[in-house]
Structure formats: structure tokens, C-alpha cells
Amino acid sequence: MTLLRMFLVQTKSHFVWYFRRDGEMMFWTLAMPVFFLVLFSFAFSDGSNTGSSRFLVPGIIGAQVLSSGFWGVGVMLATFREKNLLRRIYITPMPPWVFFASLVVYRMALLGAQAVLLVAVGAFVFHVRIIGNPLEILAILVLGTATFVSLGTIIGALARTTESANNVASILTVPLAFLSDAYVPIDRFPHVVASALRLLPSTQFIDTFRDVAVGGASLGAYGVWIGALVVWTIAGTAISARTFRWV
Amino acid sequence: MTDSSAAIDVRRLTKRYGAVTAVDAISFSVPRGTIFGLLGRNGAGKTTTLECCIGIGKPTGGEIRVLGLDPTRPRDLARLRSRIGVQLQATSLPEKANVREVLELYAAYYGIVPRPDEMAARVGLDGKLDRQISQMSGGEQQRLALALALQHDPDVLFLDEPTAGMDAFGRRILWAEVERLRDTGKTVVLTTHYIEEAERLSDRVCVVQRGTIVAEASPAELIARYGGAAAVTIVADGFSPDASLERLGTWTKAGAEWKLATRGEPGLALAAVVTQANAAGAKIASLDMHHPTLEDAFIAITGETLTELETA
Numbered sequence: 001m002t003l004l005r006m007f008l009v010q011t012k013s014h015f016v017w018y019f020r021r022d023g024e025m026m027f028w029t030l031a032m033p034v035f036f037l038v039l040f041s042f043a044f045s046d047g048s049n050t051g052s053s054r055f056l057v058p059g060i061i062g063a064q065v066l067s068s069g070f071w072g073v074g075v076m077l078a079t080f081r082e083k084n085l086l087r088r089i090y091i092t093p094m095p096p097w098v099f100f101a102s103l104v105v106y107r108m109a110l111l112g113a114q115a116v117l118l119v120a121v122g123a124f125v126f127h128v129r130i131i132g133n134p135l136e137i138l139a140i141l142v143l144g145t146a147t148f149v150s151l152g153t154i155i156g157a158l159a160r161t162t163e164s165a166n167n168v169a170s171i172l173t174v175p176l177a178f179l180s181d182a183y184v185p186i187d188r189f190p191h192v193v194a195s196a197l198r199l200l201p202s203t204q205f206i207d208t209f210r211d212v213a214v215g216g217a218s219l220g221a222y223g224v225w226i227g228a229l230v231v232w233t234i235a236g237t238a239i240s241a242r243t244f245r246w247v
Numbered sequence: 248m249t250d251s252s253a254a255i256d257v258r259r260l261t262k263r264y265g266a267v268t269a270v271d272a273i274s275f276s277v278p279r280g281t282i283f284g285l286l287g288r289n290g291a292g293k294t295t296t297l298e299c300c301i302g303i304g305k306p307t308g309g310e311i312r313v314l315g316l317d318p319t320r321p322r323d324l325a326r327l328r329s330r331i332g333v334q335l336q337a338t339s340l341p342e343k344a345n346v347r348e349v350l351e352l353y354a355a356y357y358g359i360v361p362r363p364d365e366m367a368a369r370v371g372l373d374g375k376l377d378r379q380i381s382q383m384s385g386g387e388q389q390r391l392a393l394a395l396a397l398q399h400d401p402d403v404l405f406l407d408e409p410t411a412g413m414d415a416f417g418r419r420i421l422w423a424e425v426e427r428l429r430d431t432g433k434t435v436v437l438t439t440h441y442i443e444e445a446e447r448l449s450d451r452v453c454v455v456q457r458g459t460i461v462a463e464a465s466p467a468e469l470i471a472r473y474g475g476a477a478a479v480t481i482v483a484d485g486f487s488p489d490a491s492l493e494r495l496g497t498w499t500k501a502g503a504e505w506k507l508a509t510r511g512e513p514g515l516a517l518a519a520v521v522t523q524a525n526a527a528g529a530k531i532a533s534l535d536m537h538h539p540t541l542e543d544a545f546i547a548i549t550g551e552t553l554t555e556l557e558t559a
Contacts, residue, residue: 009352013348022343089356093328
């Protein structure tokens, strides 16, 4: 009971302090992805609009999962440390896993809101239909979030300052968004390059998510990539746990 | 050997950062129900010592026991956390949180029922429960940090420079609260570079300099031992000490000013000096009496002045 209340109050605090009372954060989280969807849908239009939007709705959701892990968790942890919040939390009886669970659940809630918004705009404006099995969609989203949160936590663990965490997150997030089949189809690259990019966990996650959500594919057909994502998650969690510093 | 009856027992604590030795074989013991002050300028090793006691810093060497538990052992530290309260130096709280929410979150950390109204009143933040951190002064944030350290009713309180940046009002509130806690049997360890604070609050003061303890005693003992003589100074045309005044201590003259250094009670000496000046018909231009203070003792012990201390 104590742990549950700790977890709930901490999660609610994250939400109220870092989202609901932060207009800039709300804008970046909710308005920007929709703005990108609309902008790129028209920019890459193949005449029908649905074609590019059908690619972009899952692509942008996937890119948000990436930035959620790298920025939302990685940079946030570095900021917490720089502002001495982590050391203050460390001396309370809260178990570390409760703190991390609250952070992950908070980010998942925001991702859920982003996904619902993007799917709604995609459906009403661009007639994009989500035809996949809802449970499988949820499963791959949760796995992807776990992967990139665990990798993002490494940034938060190793970065000395908020600024360096920011730089690392930018270097990773921006190129990956364009090289992982999120905004731009990697099929447009030469075959060798596209094959190489499919080795990235970000590409594997986004392609799997897209094929399941709008392609109606079954998750079972992506066993190897799912296995790879699980390995990345375990490795990321292990490295984070070994390197994380509270002070 | 460590003394298990003490609330805190530190034996030869050493902490090195690379080639720098921040704390060099410090030993001290804090009896339950007392206030223990670590006094020294910034960088003397006070904060490092305190951080090792609460498990934030990992000692390079030595032994620490807090309530019989070893903060360097994860299992002990886990048990210790709910029994200690900590106000860290330069605590930063989430800017967009308000007072009530922070108190509620910390109550959840300790698995206790939040008491926002009571705690806010205790630290002089009544009526400010809905105030956001970003709209509070540094002193108000420090007082909230104190409330967070107290809410779960800990047995031992660690306060790192608790009144740094506080105004007189905040300082009075904090001092009264610390004394009240001691009177209810709690143990308090505080670091400070304010001599007045150390003198006013501490049952025992530990003077820390360059990572070592250079003196440890009650403030009164430190003053008696290191504070030097009390002094009476007088500037009066036609005054010079007679034989009876000579017996009170050592007289020196600088310009027009006569100065008596006395081991006796300076008030009585002052009265005798005034009586003789009046009897001699001398016109008193200035008259002063100086009791040795903890500051005098501190300067004698460390060779550092208060100005150095404040601005260091």
C-alpha cells in the first residue's frame, strides 16, 4: 500500500509539475507532432494524401517513443541530478525502482495521449485507418518504449551535465528520426543503405509498429526484431543500473 | 571501537577525491538528545562529513554509525533513511510544485499521513500552502526544506548550512525549531559557517579546518579555553590606572586609549575603572567592555578571521 501510494503520488507529481504546468512542454508534446503530421503529409503528398499519412502516423508516433526515451527520460534525469533533486530523493526511503517506474509510466501516459491525438487527426483529416490488433499494437508500443527508455537512461546515467545530455539526445534523436523509417521511407535510399538502417533498433521498432498498426500484420511475423528489441532493452537496463549515479 | 549509546559515532572518517583529501581521519561522537555543530569555513570538509553520515558520500576510510547503523552498507542505509531527516545545502525543489504538493509527496515517500497545515505553520509558511516554489524566496525554500526533513518525525536531523541565505525571521524560526526538537529528545547535527548560529544552538561545537577537527567542546568551554581575556578600554583625559586597578590585570596604552586585559569579571573591572576615573575628575570620552566570544576563540584556534569565513 505504501509503495503503491508512493508510486501514484510520484507519477501524479511528474505529470502536474512537468507537463500540466509547463506550457512549452504541452506544446512540444501535443501540438508539434500533429503539426509535423499535417506538414509532412502535404509535403510528401502522392496525390491522395492517405499514402504519406498512412506512413507518417505510425512513423511520428514511433519517433515520439524515441525522443521520449532520450529526452523525456535521459535528459530529464540529467536535469534532476544537476538540480540536486536526485540526491534529495536518494536520501528518502523510496526504492529506486519506484522512482523509475513512475517516470516510465508518466512518459507512457504522455505517449498514449500523443498516439491517440495523432491517430485521431490521421483518421479524420487523412482517412488513415488503424487495422491492427489493438493488443499487439499496445504490446509493440510498450516494448519500444521500454527499449528507448532503457537506452535513454544510459544518457541520464553517464551525462555529467544537462547540457551534455541534451547534446547526446539531439545527436541521437534527430538523425534517427530521419534514418529509421519514421518521417522518410528508407526505401528511397540505395538498397545497401536501407538494409544497413534496418539493423537499427529504432528502424526495427518503427517498421514493426507500422506494419502491425496500419498494415494489419501479425506481431508473430517479426520475432527476430522483437527479440532484438528485448536484447537492447536488457542491455540498456543493465548498463543503466551499473552506471547510474544519484549524486 | 564505536560507542553504540551515541546517536552518531564517527571514527577516523577519511574522504579523498583523487589527490585531494577533503576529510582527514575525523572522529567525533554525538550523544542522543543534543545539538552538534560542525563549524568551519566553506571547503573545510563539513558537508563531506555530513554527506558520508547520510549515505550520499562513500568514505575512503573510517567507520560511521548512525543510530547503530552503518550508512555505507545498503541494508543499514535502507533502514536508516526513514529514521533521519536531512536538509541539504542548496536544496532545489521542483519549480512548478507548490508547498502542499511537495509535503504530500514527501509524506508518501515515508508512508505517513501528510500534515501540510501543521508543517507549514511550524516553519512559518502558514497561508502559503498553494505558493509555487518558483515564487518563493530562497529563505522560504530553505524553510520548506526543513519542513520536509521534519515531517516524518525523524530521530536524527542533519542540517547542512540550514540558514545560509535566510533572513533574520527565517533564522529565528529555524533556531527555535531546532531547540524545540532537542528538547523533545531528538539529535541534531548541523554544519554552519555562522559563528553566532554555532554558539547559540550547539551543545558541542567541532571546529573543522582543512578536513580535520582542530577543537571540540561546548561553546562556553571553547571561549574559556581559547577566547582570551576580557577587556575594558577607556579614553579619558587625565586618567591613568592606580595601584588597585593595576591588580585587575594587564594594562596597555595605545595613543589616548587605555586597555585592561582581565581574567576576572569585566563588568566589575569596568565599574572600578569608572569609579577611579570619576574620582580623578577625568572626562570619559569613550568606554568599552568586551567579553571574549566564540569568534575570538575561533580566530585563536584557526588563525582565520570571520570576514574570511563569511566570504570564503
